[in-house]
Amino acid sequence: xxxxxxxxxxxxxxxxxxxxxxxxxxxxxxxxxxxxxxxxxxxxxxxxxxxxxxxxxxxxxxxxxxxxxxxxxxxxxxxxxxxxxxxxxxxxxxxxxxxxxxxxxxxxxxxxxxxxxxxxxxxxxxxxxxxxxxxxxxxxxxxxxxxxxxxxxxxxxxxxxxxxxxxxxxxxxxxxxxxxxxxxxxxxxxxxxxxxxxxxxxxxxxxxxxxxxxxxxxxxxxx
Numbered sequence: 001x002x003x004x005x006x007x008x009x010x011x012x013x014x015x016x017x018x019x020x021x022x023x024x025x026x027x028x029x030x031x032x033x034x035x036x037x038x039x040x041x042x043x044x045x046x047x048x049x050x051x052x053x054x055x056x057x058x059x060x061x062x063x064x065x066x067x068x069x070x071x072x073x074x075x076x077x078x079x080x081x082x083x084x085x086x087x088x089x090x091x092x093x094x095x096x097x098x099x100x101x102x103x104x105x106x107x108x109x110x111x112x113x114x115x116x117x118x119x120x121x122x123x124x125x126x127x128x129x130x131x132x133x134x135x136x137x138x139x140x141x142x143x144x145x146x147x148x149x150x151x152x153x154x155x156x157x158x159x160x161x162x163x164x165x166x167x168x169x170x171x172x173x174x175x176x177x178x179x180x181x182x183x184x185x186x187x188x189x190x191x192x193x194x195x196x197x198x199x200x201x202x203x204x205x206x207x208x209x210x211x212x213x214x215x216x217x218x219x220x221x222x223x
Contacts, residue, residue, distance in 0.1 A: 007032070007127035008142075009222065010135035013149035014184050014195060015099075016156025018206050018214060022149065023131035024080050025215055030129070034072045035122040037132030037139065038102070039082050040115055042093035043070055045101035047084065055101055062110035068118070103183055106133075107190045133187060136198035145222050148197035149214070151207040153180045 009026065013019045020036060027034040044065045045055075053060045073081040082090040092098070105111050119139050122128055130139065136146035157176040164171045187195040197203055202221045206214045 006123050006125045007144055008123050008130060008140045009127070009145040009147070010130045010132075010140050010143045010198075010201075011147045011149060011218075012131075012133055012135050012137070012195070012197065012201070014133070014151075014156065014187065015180060016160050017149040017151050018159070018211060019131050019149045021211060022215055022218060023129045024074065025211075026218060027129040028074055029219075030127060032127040032129050033122060033124060034074060034080060035119060035128055035130045035132075035135075036072060036080065036082070037115075037119055037130065037135060039072070039093060040068070040070065040119065041102040041106045041111075042098050043068060043082070043084050043089070044111065044115070045098050045105055046089060046093050048105070049098065049101065055104055058105075058108045058110050061105050061108060062114045065111045065114040068115075100179075103186060107186070107192065109192050112192055133195045134193035136201050137196065138193040141198070146198045146201040147218060147221060148201040148203045150203065150205050153177055153184065155207045156180055 011019045011023050020038070023034060023036065026032070044061065047064050047068065048055060048061055051064065053064060055061065069085045071083045073083060075081070079090060081088045082093065116139065119130070122130070123140065130143070132139070136143055136148070154177060157173060157180050160176055160180070161171055161173050184195070204214060204217055
């Protein structure tokens with residue numbers, strides 16, 4: 001293998017499949033860089049909301065995406081810091097209103113084009129863990145390892161429910177399940193880079209598995 005080419009491991013999957021947590025675990029384990037592509041769309045959504053740009057204005061949203069100043073940091077040993085113009089907005093981008101806006105703008109071809117090369121620029125030595133929905137199919141089609149995590153809508157809603165309750169937020173389980181199903185439908189059927197496993201991806205269903213069990217399976221797949 002040409003050592004000048006950074007190793008790229010892609011982890012794709014729907015919301016709530018655990019790919020975010022597992023990507024951070026793997027990046028720390030291998031001492032690789034991290035790309036949370038879903039956060040990029042959330043960051044654009046947050047920036048759009050802060051700037052008062054209309055979500056329906058694809059051209060204006062794409063301009064925000066082009067000028068996005070973002071960096072991911074694992075230096076603090078806890079959850080990844082997501083720095084937007086130097087400010088840690090890891091908590092702010094997880095708000096439901098931002099999540100829904102991110103899913104909407106992720107369907108815009110101009111926004112996806114603006115962020116494509118920026119995502120590829122994250123692939124530097126010694127390697128990269130790329131977390132998202134189209135990392136193995138569109139952004140890094142030549143990645144050395146491609147993983148696709150999935151789980152039932154009910155299992156993913158339960159995880160989200162516990163996460164939100166832990167933050168003291170009032171949530172309704174049935175609404176969470178419906179939101180997840182609607183998002184799955186939207187992400188899977190969009191015309192640009194739909195959510196689907198790459199043909200050569202290792203598919204892992206985490207419905208009945210713990211994070212540690214999934215992590216062990218990922219390490220086996222990589223080896």
